[in-house]
Amino acid sequence: MILVFPAIAILISMGIYAVLTQKNMIRIIIGISIVESAIILLLGAISYIPDGVAPILDQPYDTVVDPLPQALGLTAVVINASTTAIMLALVIKLYNRYQTLDIHEIRKLRG
Amino acid sequence: MKKINFDKVFSFILVSLLGLFIMKVLYSVAGEEAARFTADHYISYGVDETGAINIITAILFDYRAFDTLGEATVIFTAASVVALLLPRHEASMLKTEFTPVVQQSIAFILPFLWIISIFLISYGHLSPGGGFSGGVIISAMSILIIFTYGYRYMTRRFNVKKLSLIEDIGALAFLTIGLAGIIAGGTFLANSQVGIYPGTPGELLSGGLMPLSNFAVAAKVGTGLSVIFLSLARED
């Protein structure tokens, strides 16, 4: 279970690298979405206690996993979808104005 | 050409330094028996105090209900921004309709999606699910209708005005449930501290005002995401 943490670091680095160097605007948004999903994985992995059960107590158990990061992660999932929707709406507006999805072209034109 | 290569190498070095730093921080957090006092209190006394079996729903709608109010505000803001930004223009996709085979299959599935979403919402305090999952399935239903039957078929029944009216009713219901806590003598959004009928754990009618909160949040989340999709797919 301890192998999750290098994978989370690699996912965050790959997402930020895609935001810095990709040309297509939709690839940049996919990069941001991957960073947000890696944070959800981090919240799920922090709350794990070895040999624990899920926090639904229909009968008293011995060891239960930590319910607090999971509750906050549930809010984070819905917020991720909302911010991705706003970013995509901005991409559609930019395409209507400049007729291209290439971010180097838009930087050259400068309205 | 040389400048672009220098940019890529530089950002690769920066990003790998960031990755190593994050890995070092995460390993020092990993196996620590950090402050779990709050979680121990929630697990030991959660079922007795709130009457809900699902501890996560008890945290989201009773102990920390103010965070749920903040999240509902985020969805409301996102729906307003997307409906404001996007103009209507002539698109080419939604004139391609599907064959009657697909239409009949989707028409067969839609009532079962209703049943699944209402089951997830009303049994939110007894099994995994809750208001968020059920509400998102309701918005997935409207996305299916737009894809298979066309945009005009959907807006003849539910345009943006009607859906945002339901969203406002959901938000106001959640706030009224919060005011009921003040009337009963406690703080805002207090559910179990003032003793509003905890009930026996395991029944459907238990947990105070939690089932009503579940329905209000599900109405808000479902119609909010539907308004976002209708604004993105708007044509003519």
Place this chain on the structure above:
Amino acid sequence: MIEIILMLLILLLVVSAAIALFSKKLLNSIITLSIFSALLVIILIIFQAPDLALAEAVIAAGITTSFFIITINKTEGVN
């Protein structure tokens, strides 16, 4: 036994994220993002978090993917 399955799933997660970010066509990236979300749901179930897995499954596999497909159709940037 479950340690080996978890290691395989985490490896597949990183590989699918790499394919989603650095592939040539745009449509391949979006479909691979959907596969990434499905693998994330299975890993969250192994970590005993059923509420998170349910919400992530419905949102990231249904809502976010259809948002991306509608945007590609409006901008016609299949490149």
